[in-house]
Amino acid sequence: MSRFLWRSLSAAIAVLAVSFAAPTQAYILMNIKQPGSFHQVNPCNGENVYGTFTEHIVIKDATTSSGPPIGNDNFDVVDNVSGTGVGDQGNTYEFNGNFHSTINFHGSLQFIATNPFILRLTSKGSAPNFTLHILSHITFDANGDLTAFIDNYTAECH
16 A cells, blocks of 8 residues: 555656646646555455555645745645455455645755555455554655655554
């Protein structure tokens, strides 16, 4: 699932970079829905779960409600995910998740992004439900050098 988050974050960063190069007057910079697939091991019983999802990403300029982003800027990224999966032990799952990320640009190449993500998988069979908590953080300095990277992943069984 972490690869999924970084793919979403990479897409968001690409959109933000384009918004600097070709400014838009819109407050909402991106609003898309896209399909995807996943594999996740249920940490409570070891079942491999495979499935598909729909992801809805909205990126807003949090600094100003009109005009192009200039210099220092903050963006809100909201990503909602929902889908279904089937486990190799025969269980079916429904899941939903979301993260609300804030990306802070401080001029030039410097930016900070913190991404808390919660994904809840609910079994429609006898398998235990579980929740994944993923916290990622990345910081680039004014030279574009990576100075901080955190990718923390925990799970709870229900």
